[in-house]
Amino acid sequence: xxxxxxxxxVFLPIVFVLYxxxxxxxxxxxxxxxxxxxxxxxxxxxxxxxSLILFSTIVDYLVGRGLSKQKEHGKRKFLLWTSIxxxxxxxxxxxxYNFFLESFVSAFSFFGKEIVGESLNIILPVGISFYTFQTxxxxxxxxxxxxxxxxxxxxxxAFVSFFPQLVAGPIERAKRLLPQFYTKRILKYDNIxxxxxxxxWGLFKKIVIADRLAIVVNEFYNNPTEYHxxxxxxxxxxxxxxxYCDFSGYSDIAIGTARLFGFKLMTNFKTPYFSKSIxxxxxxxxxxxxxxxxxxxxxxxxxxxxxxxxxxxxIFVTFLVSGFWHGANWTFIVWGALHGFVLVVETFLSKxxxxxPSVFNIIITFSLVCFAWVFFxxxxxxxxxxxxxxxxxxxxxxxxxxxxxxxxxxxxxVYAMDIFLSMLLIPVLVVLEYIFTTKVVFNNLKFKYRxxxxxxxxxxxxxxxxxxxxxxxxxxx
Numbered sequence: 001x002x003x004x005x006x007x008x009x010v011f012l013p014i015v016f017v018l019y020x021x022x023x024x025x026x027x028x029x030x031x032x033x034x035x036x037x038x039x040x041x042x043x044x045x046x047x048x049x050x051s052l053i054l055f056s057t058i059v060d061y062l063v064g065r066g067l068s069k070q071k072e073h074g075k076r077k078f079l080l081w082t083s084i085x086x087x088x089x090x091x092x093x094x095x096x097y098n099f100f101l102e103s104f105v106s107a108f109s110f111f112g113k114e115i116v117g118e119s120l121n122i123i124l125p126v127g128i129s130f131y132t133f134q135t136x137x138x139x140x141x142x143x144x145x146x147x148x149x150x151x152x153x154x155x156x157x158a159f160v161s162f163f164p165q166l167v168a169g170p171i172e173r174a175k176r177l178l179p180q181f182y183t184k185r186i187l188k189y190d191n192i193x194x195x196x197x198x199x200x201w202g203l204f205k206k207i208v209i210a211d212r213l214a215i216v217v218n219e220f221y222n223n224p225t226e227y228h229x230x231x232x233x234x235x236x237x238x239x240x241x242x243x244y245c246d247f248s249g250y251s252d253i254a255i256g257t258a259r260l261f262g263f264k265l266m267t268n269f270k271t272p273y274f275s276k277s278i279x280x281x282x283x284x285x286x287x288x289x290x291x292x293x294x295x296x297x298x299x300x301x302x303x304x305x306x307x308x309x310x311x312x313x314x315i316f317v318t319f320l321v322s323g324f325w326h327g328a329n330w331t332f333i334v335w336g337a338l339h340g341f342v343l344v345v346e347t348f349l350s351k352x353x354x355x356x357p358s359v360f361n362i363i364i365t366f367s368l369v370c371f372a373w374v375f376f377x378x379x380x381x382x383x384x385x386x387x388x389x390x391x392x393x394x395x396x397x398x399x400x401x402x403x404x405x406x407x408x409x410x411x412x413x414v415y416a417m418d419i420f421l422s423m424l425l426i427p428v429l430v431v432l433e434y435i436f437t438t439k440v441v442f443n444n445l446k447f448k449y450r451x452x453x454x455x456x457x458x459x460x461x462x463x464x465x466x467x468x469x470x471x472x473x474x475x476x477x
Contacts, residue, residue: 001044002471003253004207011041012257019261020187027184031158034181034261038163042126049125052090057160059086060135064142064149064156076143083139087132094125095328127167129325133292135160138174140296147175155181164257168250168474170268170288177265185262193447195259200457201432202252209425210245211466213238215418217377224383229390236370236391239377241426244273246473247286271433273369276361277353278342281369289325293318312347316340326376331384335375342368421464 001007015037023029043050063083070076138159141147150156159178165171220227220235227235251268258265272284282290301314316337323336346353353361374391378384390396 001041003250003257004203004470007044011037012260016260024187027182028152028154030185031152031154031181034158034163035154035161038158038161038166041163042161042166045126049128052125052128053131053161054157056087056090056132056135057157059083060139060160061150061153061156063139065151067139067142068149080139080143084136087136091128091132094128130169130171131160131166133171133289134174137171137292137296138178141173141175147178150178152182162258162263164254164261164263165265168247168254168472169286170251170254170266171292172265172288173292177263180263187262191259191262195256197450197454198252198256198259200256200454200461202249202254202256204249204432204457204461205245205252205429206249206472207461207465207467209422209429210242210249211468211470212418212425212464213242213245213422214470215466215468216422217242221377221383221387222379224378224387224390227390229393229396232387232391236374236377236387238422240273240366240370240373241429243373243376243473244269245429250472250474273366274362275365276358277346277365278339278368279346281365282339282343289322293322297321312344315343315347319343330381331375331378334381334384335372338372338375342372418466425464 001011015033019030019033019037023033039050039053042053060083063079066079067076070079138147138156142149155178158181159172159174162172162177217235217239220232221239224232248269255265255267266288268286268288270284270287272281275281275284298314298318301317302310303314304311306314317340319336319340320333321336323332323334323339326332326336356364371388374387375381375384378387
């Protein structure tokens with residue numbers, strides 16, 4: 001079930017009414033409604049994969065209970081590794097089996113040995129990377145005695161499967177979200193207003209901007225041989241804003257929906273394209289994932305509490321793993337390696353960066369992020385290098401290449417209106433992002449002044465939205 005679908009528009013009010021007006025006096029029944037609703041929400045794609053969520057939930061609940069009773073270090077470690085093996089094992093099989101098999105076969109072929117490996121027709125369960133990391137945070141924190149294990153299976157099942165953030169985050173920590181299921185929630189007018197406001201903003205970013213940009217980006221990146229370097233630069237910048245609006249739009253809808261039910265989820269994005277370094281970018285982009293890798297990969301490796309060479313190694317490995325988490329494709333691994341490499345380089349240039357005007361640091365950072373996005377979006381490594389090659393061939397640049405797109409009405413491109421609207425919408429996004437994230441400017445306005453903005457937002461979605469049922473990009477991860 002997609003947030004930008006009619007199904008969800010019907011589903012959400014039904015759950016809201018049941019939750020607040022039918023069983024609002026019983027906390028356990030409210031949590032049970034969340035579990036049932038979440039399983040219906042997830043099962044809308046493929047009910048067979050509900051067994052995976054249930055299995056992970058049971059395993060980690062039992063591991064948590066076992067850790068609470070077990071004092072012996074060796075047995076506690078065995079329980080922890082049981083949880084890790086089950087969760088990472090399921091993730092590895094569904095997401096990486098064919099990748100490892102194909103890489104293994106290719107490696108032998110490179111050395112002149114031909115072997116046959118039979119790939120499997122495996123369907124990737126939606127959101128498996130997200131709920132796997134979420135439930136792992138529970139067992140790891142219980143093992144480290146940072147969190148008391150729960151005895152309430154329904155609350156734990158609700159935590160694992162909570163439908164607003166089940167399939168694409170934010171990846172919540174157990175110590176932050178799980179206690180909210182133990183606390184009585186109260187229906188508050190302020191939560192409803194702010195929740196609906198954030199849902200509307202998320203839908204605007206997804207349907208009006210991201211899905212409109214997707215039409216153009218898909219054309220350019222699916223046919224890179226047909227376009228010039230300057231055009232591919234335009235397509236890459238479009239993708240940077242597409243993936244931001246797509247993913248942050250999902251996060252906004254998730255956070256807003258959770259607020260409707262009395263829950264507070266963590267902020268996942270903080271205007272990342274205004275970052276003045278790659279390090280700062282990762283403090284603003286997909287914050288729930290970057291902090292997860294910081295706490296459960298980077299710090300266990302030693303973080304910055306080791307000699308400098310090992311510290312730089314830890315940074316690079318963390319981002320390499322992050323790239324691999326995104327998908328079983330070398331494009332994602334290169335993308336992660338690029339970010340890791342630039343972060344390592346930044347450790348040597350931090351003093352120089354401080355002396356560069358902020359606006360130039362922002363431009364340099366955005367350019368580096370866009371360079372890496374080429375690998376993230378390209379259909380293959382070969383396509384990525386082809387696109388990079390064309391972009392870097394400055395001698396072939398000519399503004400006449402863009403005539404076809406900049407003056408679409410005259411040239412009559414099939415994608416003319418999409419390109420034209422995209423060029424207008426990106427500056428609008430920047431302005432609106434400032435308005436909606438600055439409390440003084442927007443949240444403190446009286447409702448009668450905010451109402452026209454809400455109406456304009458709804459009308460914009462209806463009139464300018466691209467309704468081709470585009471999935472959220474991060475659903476594939």
